[in-house]
Amino acid sequence: MKVCVLGAGAWGTALAVNAGERHAVTLWARDAVQATAMAEASENARYLPGIVLPPSLAVAGGAAAVAIKGADLVIVATPMAALREQLAQLHDCAVPVAWLCKGVEAIQSSVHAFGLLPHEIQQQAAPALQAGALSGPSFALEVAQGRPTALVAASAHAVVRDTLVEAFHGPSLRVYANDDLIGVEVGGAVKNVLAIATGLCDGLSLGLNARAALVTRGLAEMTRFGLALGARADTFMGLSGLGDLVLTSTGDLSRNRKVGLLLAQGRTLAQAVESLGHVAEGVYCARTVLQRARMLGVEMPITEGVVALLDGHMRPTEAVAALMGRDPAAEIA
Numbered sequence: 001m002k003v004c005v006l007g008a009g010a011w012g013t014a015l016a017v018n019a020g021e022r023h024a025v026t027l028w029a030r031d032a033v034q035a036t037a038m039a040e041a042s043e044n045a046r047y048l049p050g051i052v053l054p055p056s057l058a059v060a061g062g063a064a065a066v067a068i069k070g071a072d073l074v075i076v077a078t079p080m081a082a083l084r085e086q087l088a089q090l091h092d093c094a095v096p097v098a099w100l101c102k103g104v105e106a107i108q109s110s111v112h113a114f115g116l117l118p119h120e121i122q123q124q125a126a127p128a129l130q131a132g133a134l135s136g137p138s139f140a141l142e143v144a145q146g147r148p149t150a151l152v153a154a155s156a157h158a159v160v161r162d163t164l165v166e167a168f169h170g171p172s173l174r175v176y177a178n179d180d181l182i183g184v185e186v187g188g189a190v191k192n193v194l195a196i197a198t199g200l201c202d203g204l205s206l207g208l209n210a211r212a213a214l215v216t217r218g219l220a221e222m223t224r225f226g227l228a229l230g231a232r233a234d235t236f237m238g239l240s241g242l243g244d245l246v247l248t249s250t251g252d253l254s255r256n257r258k259v260g261l262l263l264a265q266g267r268t269l270a271q272a273v274e275s276l277g278h279v280a281e282g283v284y285c286a287r288t289v290l291q292r293a294r295m296l297g298v299e300m301p302i303t304e305g306v307v308a309l310l311d312g313h314m315r316p317t318e319a320v321a322a323l324m325g326r327d328p329a330a331e332i333a
Contacts, residue, residue, distance in 0.1 A: 003167050004071040006064055006086060008034060010047040010140035010278065011100050012077025015168065017144045020057035022170055028060045028067040035061030051144045064089060071095060073163050075134070079279045080105055084121050091126035096160040098134045102188030103281040104288040114295055115288030117185045132160040132181055134168070135188045136239040137247035146172040152240045153177050154184035176239065183235030186226035191245040192256045192282030193289055194218035196306050198249035199260020200316055214302065215249050221300045228296040256282040263309060264316050286310055301326060
């Protein structure tokens with residue numbers, strides 16, 4: 001199989017390295033200078049330093065249209081902010097396409113009144129594509145190192161799910177198929193917001209009881225939001241729901257968790273984001289998730305607290321006090 005990965009960030013590079021052990025893989029970088037440097041050094045020094053690119057992995061720059069020629073599968077490994085543009089360029093692609101980004105698009109114009117999930121962007125930018133998402137609990141570094149990982153291939157199209165499984169299922173990656181694309185995308189987006197909250201909780205040394213409560217109630221919040229959008233409840237008990245939430249909320253490699261930790265230490269949001277050197281999608285999608293939830297009539301108190309914190313309307317201790325001061329309620333609500 002021939003696989004083309006568009007985007008040479010940490011996650012795109014990690015998947016290309018992993019799949020390159022079994023398939024012919026091309027890793028395309030938007031920046032031609034970066035592509036040349038990676039090819040010469042056999043390493044993505046900016047995003048995955050120390051990981052050697054296998055000889056079978058081709059690194060390309062230039063036009064993306066050239067890179068995808070002859071591919072059996074195209075992976076879009078851009079951040080959410082660049083997904084619309086990349087999908088528009090692939091509007092007539094005849095092979096399965098899948099994106100890796102997890103989040104919600106910022107509002108673009110008055111054409112729609114809320115941020116869109118990736119599949120909704122695709123319906124606008126490239127409606128003829130057979131497309132889906134590759135998601136689940138995964139840190140790029142561990143995938144590149146060949147450590148055991150389980151992912152979800154999500155799409156309404158069986159050919160997309162099957163192609164993703166064929167491309168990435170291997171000795172260190174187990175790939176499960178799921179046709180609930182909405183649920184998988186909601187899990188991938190909301191867990192980033194909740195991870196900021198959990199990082200804040202740990203940064204304030206509130207204890208393991210508080211962390212467990214936050215993750216559990218966060219899962220309920222995520223599920224309510226997903227069900228209102230048409231997802232299935234069981235998806236949130238799987239890899240792209242509970243699995244990704246636990247990993248991103250507790251793992252030391254989580255950028256979104258790190259944002260919460262830094263805010264708890266008194267850093268400003270700008271300082272926290274700048275120190276990462278990578279995109280923390282939760283920072284960019286928290287407001288749009290909350291806005292859409294309000295339009296749907298879905299209560300998301302943890303997300304509300306995160307947004308208030310990011311917008312500077314609350315200090316870390318005030319955000320915690322607001323959550324703990326809520327009126328009593330039934331657990332299943």
